[in-house]
Amino acid sequence: MLLENIPILYSxxxxxxxxxxxxGTLTAMDKRFDIFGAFVIAFITAVxxxxxxxxxxxxxPVGWMQDLNYLAAIVxxxxxxxxxxxxxxxxxxxxxxxxxxxxxxxxxLGLQKTLTFGISPEIAILMGTVSAVFGGVLRDNLSNEIPxxxxxxxxxxxxxxxxxxxxxxxxxxxxxxxxxVVTILFIISIRILAVRFHWSLPVIQRRLK
Amino acid sequence: MLLENIPILYSxxxxxxxxxxxxGTLTAMDKRFDIFGAFVIAFITAVxxxxxxxxxxxxxPVGWMQDLNYLAAIVxxxxxxxxxxxxxxxxxxxxxxxxxxxxxxxxxLGLQKTLTFGISPEIAILMGTVSAVFGGVLRDNLSNEIPxxxxxxxxxxxxxxxxxxxxxxxxxxxxxxxxxVVTILFIISIRILAVRFHWSLPVIQRRLK
Amino acid sequence: MLLENIPILYSxxxxxxxxxxxxGTLTAMDKRFDIFGAFVIAFITAVxxxxxxxxxxxxxPVGWMQDLNYLAAIVxxxxxxxxxxxxxxxxxxxxxxxxxxxxxxxxxLGLQKTLTFGISPEIAILMGTVSAVFGGVLRDNLSNEIPxxxxxxxxxxxxxxxxxxxxxxxxxxxxxxxxxVVTILFIISIRILAVRFHWSLPVIQRRLK
Numbered sequence: 001m002l003l004e005n006i007p008i009l010y011s012x013x014x015x016x017x018x019x020x021x022x023x024g025t026l027t028a029m030d031k032r033f034d035i036f037g038a039f040v041i042a043f044i045t046a047v048x049x050x051x052x053x054x055x056x057x058x059x060x061p062v063g064w065m066q067d068l069n070y071l072a073a074i075v076x077x078x079x080x081x082x083x084x085x086x087x088x089x090x091x092x093x094x095x096x097x098x099x100x101x102x103x104x105x106x107x108x109l110g111l112q113k114t115l116t117f118g119i120s121p122e123i124a125i126l127m128g129t130v131s132a133v134f135g136g137v138l139r140d141n142l143s144n145e146i147p148x149x150x151x152x153x154x155x156x157x158x159x160x161x162x163x164x165x166x167x168x169x170x171x172x173x174x175x176x177x178x179x180x181v182v183t184i185l186f187i188i189s190i191r192i193l194a195v196r197f198h199w200s201l202p203v204i205q206r207r208l209k
Numbered sequence: 210m211l212l213e214n215i216p217i218l219y220s221x222x223x224x225x226x227x228x229x230x231x232x233g234t235l236t237a238m239d240k241r242f243d244i245f246g247a248f249v250i251a252f253i254t255a256v257x258x259x260x261x262x263x264x265x266x267x268x269x270p271v272g273w274m275q276d277l278n279y280l281a282a283i284v285x286x287x288x289x290x291x292x293x294x295x296x297x298x299x300x301x302x303x304x305x306x307x308x309x310x311x312x313x314x315x316x317x318l319g320l321q322k323t324l325t326f327g328i329s330p331e332i333a334i335l336m337g338t339v340s341a342v343f344g345g346v347l348r349d350n351l352s353n354e355i356p357x358x359x360x361x362x363x364x365x366x367x368x369x370x371x372x373x374x375x376x377x378x379x380x381x382x383x384x385x386x387x388x389x390v391v392t393i394l395f396i397i398s399i400r401i402l403a404v405r406f407h408w409s410l411p412v413i414q415r416r417l418k
Numbered sequence: 419m420l421l422e423n424i425p426i427l428y429s430x431x432x433x434x435x436x437x438x439x440x441x442g443t444l445t446a447m448d449k450r451f452d453i454f455g456a457f458v459i460a461f462i463t464a465v466x467x468x469x470x471x472x473x474x475x476x477x478x479p480v481g482w483m484q485d486l487n488y489l490a491a492i493v494x495x496x497x498x499x500x501x502x503x504x505x506x507x508x509x510x511x512x513x514x515x516x517x518x519x520x521x522x523x524x525x526x527l528g529l530q531k532t533l534t535f536g537i538s539p540e541i542a543i544l545m546g547t548v549s550a551v552f553g554g555v556l557r558d559n560l561s562n563e564i565p566x567x568x569x570x571x572x573x574x575x576x577x578x579x580x581x582x583x584x585x586x587x588x589x590x591x592x593x594x595x596x597x598x599v600v601t602i603l604f605i606i607s608i609r610i611l612a613v614r615f616h617w618s619l620p621v622i623q624r625r626l627k
Contacts, residue, residue, distance in 0.1 A: 028568070029623045030623075031564065031568075032569065032621050032623055033568040033569055033621070034568065034569055034618065034619035034620065034621050035619045035620060036567065036568070036574050036575055036578075036619055037565070037567065037568025037569060040555075040568065040574075041568070051474070055264055055269070055473055055474075056260070056264075056269065056270065056271050056274065057269060057270045057274070058269025058270055058476075060473070060474065060475060060476025061474065061475045061476055061535060061537055062474050064541075065474065065475070065537050065538075065541045066537075068538060068540055068541075071540060071541070071544075117270060119270055119274050119275075120274075120277060122277055122280060123273075123274045123277075123280070126280075137249075137351070141350065141351060141559065142555070142559060142564075142565065142568075143564065144353065144562065144563065144564045145353065146240065146351075146352065146353045147246070147351065149245065149246065150237070150240075150242040150243065150245070150246025150247075150249065150250070150351075151241065151242055151243055151246060156245050156249075157245055160245075200243065201243035201244045201245055202243065202244060203241050203242070203243050205238045205239075205241055264473055264478070265469070265473075265478065265479065265480050265483065266478060266479045266483070267478025267479055326479060328479055328483050328484075329483075329486060331486055331489060332482075332483045332486075332489070335489075346458075346560070350559065350560060353562065354562065355449065355560075355561065355562045356455070356560065358454065358455065359446070359449075359451040359452065359454070359455025359458065359459070359560075360450065360451055360452055360455060365454050365458075366454055369454075409452065410452035410453045410454055411452065411453060412450050412451070412452050413443070413446060413447050413450075413451060413452065413453050413455075413456045413500055414447045414448075414450055
C-alpha cells in the first residue's frame, strides 16, 4: 500500500508530522534552545519514531529522506510554534486531537510497513508502537528528561492495543482498508477515553529493599 | 555457525537475555516507571547491545526480530522481576553468575557475527564488546543516568580482553568451538576475579586546570 | 570521489577525527570517567556524526569499520589527551583551528556521500550537518548534558550555510574539487567570524504562559 495513493491517510500523516513538530518546538522553548536546537528537536520528535523503525527493519534511506513534504511539514511546524503562539494556545484541543490522530496513523502505517518486510505480526505490533511513540522518547532524552511515556498516561498502551486489534482483524480476513480505519479510530478512542477518565498504568516498584 | 544449532549456547543466550531483562526491570522499579516503561527498559537492556551491533554492521532486520524466543524471554524477565521479587533477591548470586555468563556469550557471538560480515578482527573485538555492554549503556542513558560502565568496574574490559584472546586463538588455528568455550570461560573468570578483588580501571582526569 | 584518492582531504579528515577524539577525552576527564569510558566517549565524539549519517542513508558497514586508520586516530587522540595535557593546553588555538577545519571537511564529505546514494540535495545538506555536529550531540547526551549546540554558538549553522552554498555552486556547474575547497573555506570563515564577533542564534522561548 503506497501511502501517497491514499490521499486522506497521506494528508493525516503529514498533519501528524506537523503537530509532532509543534510539540517538539514547544519543548525546545521551555528549555530555551536556540532556533537550530529547536529545529533539531522538532525534527526528531516528528520523524524519530519512524526513523528508528526503518533502521531496525532495514528500510534505508529512511522514509523522510524520500519525500520532502515531511521536511516541509516540520519547518512549517517550527515556524507556526514560534510565530503563532497565541493561535496554538487557542487551538490546544484541536492539537490534542491531531496528535491523537497522528499516533493512530503512525501506529497502523508503521505496523503495515514492518509486515511488508516479512517480519512477524508480534514484532510488527511493537514496531507500530515504536513508530508512534519513540519520537517523543528521543525528544525527552535529548532534552535531558526521563521519557514521559515511561511514567505517565495510557499513550503507548493505546498503540499496542490498536496493533493487537489490527493483527486479530487481519487474521480473520478483514480487508486492509477497513482494518486501517477501524484500528485508527480504536486507538483514538482509547486515548481520548484514557485522558477523559484519567486512566493510567500501575507504577512498578520494589516491594522489598 | 547458526546459534540455534548449538543448544547449550542458544539456551545460555536466551537465559542471558532473561537476566538482562530482569536487571532492566529492577532499574525501572527504582525509577518508578509504569509497566510500559519497565518493559521498554527491560527490552533495551536485554537486546540493545546486539541491536546496535546489527545496525552498525548492516544486519537488518535486527536479530531479535527473527526469533520470537527473545521477546518471550524479555516478557518473562519483566514478569519475574515484578512478581518474584523475593525469589530474585534470594537468587542474587545466581543472577550475577548468569549476567556474567551472558556478557561472555554476547561478546563471543557478537564478535563471530561481525566477522561473518567480512569486517576486520580489530573492529569485531569492539563489536563483541558493544554487543555485551551497550544494552546497559542505553538503559542508563534513557533513565537519565551517566552510564555505569563509564565509571566503574572491569566489565567492558573483560569483554575487550576476551575478544582479543579469541582473535589471537583464531589466528593460531584453534578450532572455533574450542575457542568459543575457552573465551567465554576467560571472560567469566576475569569478571569474577575483578569483582572478588575489587579491580578497577584508573579514572582519567585533568592534571591541569 | 574516493576519499583515499585525495591525500590532503583524507589527511585532514583523519586529523579532524583525532581532534574530535581529544575533545571527547577532555569531556570524559571533566566527568571523571575511567579509561574505558573515556575511549567510548572519544570514539562517539569522533565518528558519531558520520555513523548516524551512514545508518540513515543505509551505508553499512559504517565508514570507520572499513579503514582502521580512523580507529588509530581515535586511540592516538585519547593517549595525547591523557599524556600530553600541557601540550594540548599550549596548542589550544591550534586545536580550535583543526576542529573548525574538521567540521568543514565532515560537512562537505557527508553531503557528497549522501548525494551518491541518490538522495535529494536538501536532505544531503542536513546530512552534511549531521556528520559534523552529531558526534558532539551524542557526547553531551551520554555525559548527561543537554547538547551544547542546542543552545550556543553558530556552529551547526555554519555547516548548514556551507551545505547550502555547496549545493548552489553545484547547480551552477562549479567543478566538484573547486566547490569542495570553496565550501570548506567558507564554513571555516563563518565559524571563525562567529567566535570572533560573538555571533549567536536567537534563543526561542514562549511569549505566553
